[in-house]
Amino acid sequence: MEHRIDRIKKQLHAQSYKLTPQREATVRVLLEREEDHLSAEDVYLLVKEKSPEIGLATVYRTLELLSELKIVDKINFGDGVSRYDLRKEGAAHFHHHLVCTECGSVEEIEEDLLEDVEKIVKNDWGFQVKDHRLTFHGICKQCQQETANTTT
Amino acid sequence: MEHRIDRIKKQLHAQSYKLTPQREATVRVLLEREEDHLSAEDVYLLVKEKSPEIGLATVYRTLELLSELKIVDKINFGDGVSRYDLRKEGAAHFHHHLVCTECGSVEEIEEDLLEDVEKIVKNDWGFQVKDHRLTFHGICKQCQQETANTTT
DNA sequence: TATAAAAAGATAATCATTATTTATAATTAA
DNA sequence: TTAATTATAAATAATGATTATCTTTTTATA
Ligand SMILES: [Mn+2]
Ligand SMILES: [Mn+2]
Ligand SMILES: [Zn+2]
Ligand SMILES: [Zn+2]
Numbered sequence: 352m353e354h355r356i357d358r359i360k361k362q363l364h365a366q367s368y369k370l371t372p373q374r375e376a377t378v379r380v381l382l383e384r385e386e387d388h389l390s391a392e393d394v395y396l397l398v399k400e401k402s403p404e405i406g407l408a409t410v411y412r413t414l415e416l417l418s419e420l421k422i423v424d425k426i427n428f429g430d431g432v433s434r435y436d437l438r439k440e441g442a443a444h445f446h447h448h449l450v451c452t453e454c455g456s457v458e459e460i461e462e463d464l465l466e467d468v469e470k471i472v473k474n475d476w477g478f479q480v481k482d483h484r485l486t487f488h489g490i491c492k493q494c495q496q497e498t499a500n501t502t503t
Numbered sequence: 504m505e506h507r508i509d510r511i512k513k514q515l516h517a518q519s520y521k522l523t524p525q526r527e528a529t530v531r532v533l534l535e536r537e538e539d540h541l542s543a544e545d546v547y548l549l550v551k552e553k554s555p556e557i558g559l560a561t562v563y564r565t566l567e568l569l570s571e572l573k574i575v576d577k578i579n580f581g582d583g584v585s586r587y588d589l590r591k592e593g594a595a596h597f598h599h600h601l602v603c604t605e606c607g608s609v610e611e612i613e614e615d616l617l618e619d620v621e622k623i624v625k626n627d628w629g630f631q632v633k634d635h636r637l638t639f640h641g642i643c644k645q646c647q648q649e650t651a652n653t654t655t
Numbered sequence: 656t657a658t659a660a661a662a663a664g665a666t667a668a669t670c671a672t673t674a675t676t677t678a679t680a681a682t683t684a685a
Numbered sequence: 686t687t688a689a690t691t692a693t694a695a696a697t698a699a700t701g702a703t704t705a706t707c708t709t710t711t712t713a714t715a
Contacts (some may be wrong), residue, residue, distance in 0.1 A: 354505070368692095369681085369692080369693080371680090371681095371692095371693065371694080373693085373694070374693095390671090391671080391672080392671080393698075404694095404695080405693095405694085405695085406694065406695045406696065406697095407672095408673080408674090408694080408695075408696080408697085409671095409693085409694055411671095411672070411673080412693085414692085423607050425581060427579045428638075429577060429579065431670085431702095431703080432670095432671065433581075433670075433671085433672090436610045449624065449628060449630045451630075452633065458628065458630070460628070464620045464623060465620070466687095467619070468616045468617070469619070469639070470605070471616060472601065472612070472639055472640070476601060476610065476644070477643075477644035477647070478601045478603075478610070478639065478641055478642070478643055478644065479625065479640050479641075479642040479647055480641040481604065481640050481641040481642065481643045482639075482640040482641070483637065483638065483639045483640065484636065484637070484638045485635065485636070486543065486636045486637075486641075487624055487630065487632045487634075487635045488599040488634045488635065488636075489630055489631045489633040489634070490630070490633065491629075491630055491633040492628070492629035492630065495629070495631060520661095521661080521662080521712080523661095523662065523663080523711090523712095525662085525663070526662095542702090543702080543703080544702080554664095557663085557664085558663065558664045558665065558666095559664095559665095559703095560663080560664070560665080560703095560704085560705090561662080561664070562667085563702095563703070563704075564662085564663085583671095583672080583701085583702075584702070585702085585703090603700095632662055638673080656710100656715100657702100657709075657714100657715085658713100658714080658715075659713085659714075659715090660711100660712080660714090661695090661710100661711080661712070661713085662686085662696075662697080662709105662710080662711070662712085663706085663708100663709080663710070663711085664689075664708085664710090665706100665707090665708085665709095666705100666706085666707090666708105667704105667705080667706075667707095668703105668705070668706085669702105669703080669704070669705085670701100670702095670703085670704095671686105671700105671701095671702090672699105672700080672702100673698105673699080673700070673701095673705100674697100674698080674699070674700085675696100675698075675699085676695100676696085676697085676698090677693085677694100677695085677696085677697105678693105678694080678695075678696095679693080679694070679695090680691100680692080680693075681690100681691080681692070681693090682689100682691070682692090683688100683689085683690070683691090684686105684687100684688085684689075685687085685688075685689090
């Protein structure tokens, strides 16, 4: 945890931004809930638990800043709010998501899986890929099993 | 054009919805601007040119309905508005997009390209894929050339 | 034709996000 | 150190996309 915070601190300093107490509190929430996909409001409420004096606008500003620095990725699952997701340490690309249309669960895939596709995009379209967003919609393992059980 | 309209009419009827004049006008705009990625507001303004009496809420309702029937796909490029994209005829999955971070252009890829990835998702995660969203962010061919020209 | 249901129009309400304005904390120059 | 300068935060107003509501119109059905 402290190691990750230090790393992020350095990334901020490299662009001459400071890791203020409010920013640190926000980053800590993101680290603590790394496998979740929190909205700005979610982050705000969680930060408030430890730092009740923080303002919502500050959380928005911090998330915006962290997005610019590619420390977090902004993602949209189509439910009307943006969600913020810490980039995995040292990852060049954003990771992928499996969204279950039955139960709403979100699983993460850290493996790249797109090397071949990116080669095709490069060769056939002449497009130089910098990043990507890949989300699969479907039915998660658990929901499949539950359906199978109900049917039998 | 008329053929596509007929097809969509049947898809609506199959779910006991009607192709009202307002819905038809909306669908015609989507067909005429098939390679674009229009927001609800964009669609509204274009429909108004031919059918000035239509209301914005009706356009929203129609786009929502067409989304439910998988005639259009709702997509979000992170600029604060939802965009609506006609699904290619007979396509099982949504097509892919190349978004240029320099000029903002959006290219479409109709080829699937994800067969292998979906197999891995199925086998390794037990996730049954129903649909997907894949967007690459990067630099389009033209912008690359312009940069090259400027440099030389 | 009378009645019921579906859809549309008009517009108000909601709500996520952004902008603004004022206050506070950190840096820098004198 | 003290006085500017700058960066950041807090509070809150404004914006703008989307949704909800309420009334009217159109379409289907008895
Ligand atoms: Mn994630
Ligand atoms: Mn498209
Ligand atoms: Zn599930
Ligand atoms: Zn470009």
